[in-house]
Amino acid sequence: RSIKSLATSPSSHILRRGYASEAVPQRKVTVLGAAGGIGQPLSLLMKLNPLVSNLALYDIANTPGVAADISHINTRSEVVGYASDAELGKALEGADVVIIPAGVPRKPGMTRDDLFNINAGIVKGLCEAIARHCPKALINMISNPVNSTVPIAAEVFKKAGPYDPKRLFGVTTLDVVRAKTFYAGKAMVPVAEVNVPVVGGHAGITILPLFSQATPKANLSDEEITALTKRTQDGGTEVVEAKAGKGSATLSMAYAGAIFADACLKGLNGVPDVIECSFVQSTVTDLPFFASKVRLGKNGVEEVLGLGPLSDYEKEGLEKLKPELKSSIEKGIKFATQ
Numbered sequence: 548r549s550i551k552s553l554a555t556s557p558s559s560h561i562l563r564r565g566y567a568s569e570a571v572p573q574r575k576v577t578v579l580g581a582a583g584g585i586g587q588p589l590s591l592l593m594k595l596n597p598l599v600s601n602l603a604l605y606d607i608a609n610t611p612g613v614a615a616d617i618s619h620i621n622t623r624s625e626v627v628g629y630a631s632d633a634e635l636g637k638a639l640e641g642a643d644v645v646i647i648p649a650g651v652p653r654k655p656g657m658t659r660d661d662l663f664n665i666n667a668g669i670v671k672g673l674c675e676a677i678a679r680h681c682p683k684a685l686i687n688m689i690s691n692p693v694n695s696t697v698p699i700a701a702e703v704f705k706k707a708g709p710y711d712p713k714r715l716f717g718v719t720t721l722d723v724v725r726a727k728t729f730y731a732g733k734a735m736v737p738v739a740e741v742n743v744p745v746v747g748g749h750a751g752i753t754i755l756p757l758f759s760q761a762t763p764k765a766n767l768s769d770e771e772i773t774a775l776t777k778r779t780q781d782g783g784t785e786v787v788e789a790k791a792g793k794g795s796a797t798l799s800m801a802y803a804g805a806i807f808a809d810a811c812l813k814g815l816n817g818v819p820d821v822i823e824c825s826f827v828q829s830t831v832t833d834l835p836f837f838a839s840k841v842r843l844g845k846n847g848v849e850e851v852l853g854l855g856p857l858s859d860y861e862k863e864g865l866e867k868l869k870p871e872l873k874s875s876i877e878k879g880i881k882f883a884t885q
């Protein structure tokens with residue numbers, strides 16, 4: 548559909564909010580791992596996003612069926628499936644945003660780091676292709692362990708050069724989504740109004756929700772804050788155990804991934820004040836990568852925002868998470884530079 552026909556469609560008000568009278572730009576989004584547990588619902592949600600004009604779905608298995616299925620939906624984007632390594636370049640060419648949910652998920656009893664041996668190689672290969680075919684795209688890294696896969700991607704991009712840290716994001720939105728849901732339930736406030744920053748990384752104690760900054764404010768006890776923090780940190784494990792060997796979070800992750808990709812697209816399109824938490828190259832702490840609030844813009848990261856005032860409990864959590872996060876980052880760097 549042309550931009551002209553979009554402008555006259557019933558959803559054009561929504562499309563145009565924040566753009567004044569400018570047309571909606573063409574934007575290509577590529578999903579790597581599109582036929583997986585996350586990939587399928589995430590691709591569906593990207594197909595529903597009016598900011599997307601071209602949706603490229605790549606996987607090493609089952610892509611044709613998923614792409615054919617999604618392509619019948621009568622929304623703006625044109626969908627093309629890419630099914631083999633030989634087609635990866637075409638899937639990536641011209642991409643504005645590349646979302647990566649490729650790789651194996653956890654089973655009960657595993658940590659995210661237990662996925663390193665398989666997923667590190669998958670992510671490295673995909674990032675080498677990204678460096679060749681769409682070096683200017685914004686990368687949304689979902690594959691675990693995010694605390695290591697993002698540093699792996701950075702090293703791959705450095706080797707291929709030039710590396711632009713503003714374009715590389717570890718997706719930690721699911722931690723924020725969980726923190727908001729759990730906080731709303733405990734604080735008895737409307738979930739749609741809740742905001743909670745989540746900083747650090749994306750594994751166990753490296754996930755640090757800042758409930759002292761949560762809004763709307765609520766008078767929660769120290770015990771309640773401790774329980775909320777622990778539940779947010781263990782949210783992934785809660786789902787892994789409930790799925791009992793059939794994988795990890797897919798539907799909530801697809802939702803979270805769609806929110807983050809939408810924020811990237813809005814930033815690219817010049818919408819002001821788009822802020823999300825993400826695991827990015829950072830000087831907020833002494834660690835080279837750290838999740839915190841990030842302002843998104845036309846070049847990706849416009850500004851990495853500071854942590855703001857922390858409670859004593861959060862300060863303690865911050866110091867506790869640093870050694871684990873540091874070692875996960877170093878493990879990724881070592882893998883990619885060897």
Ligand code: NAD
Binds near residue numbers: 580581652719722
């Ligand atoms: P899944 O096994 O259902 O799907 C993974 C898909 O990746 C499969 O379709 C597979 O064919 C594909 N794949 C494997 N190697 C590939 C390659 N080289 N190129 C392209 N595709 C490839 O797994 P899932 O449940 O969708 O989870 C995917 C990853 O996302 C896991 O590593 C999981 O731990 C992670 N995850 C991250 C978060 C987060 O918050 N960042 C949340 C949930 C899951």
Ligand code: LMR
Binds near residue numbers: 783
């Ligand atoms: C999550 O937080 O749900 C994901 O990182 C998947 C997992 O292994 O927990």
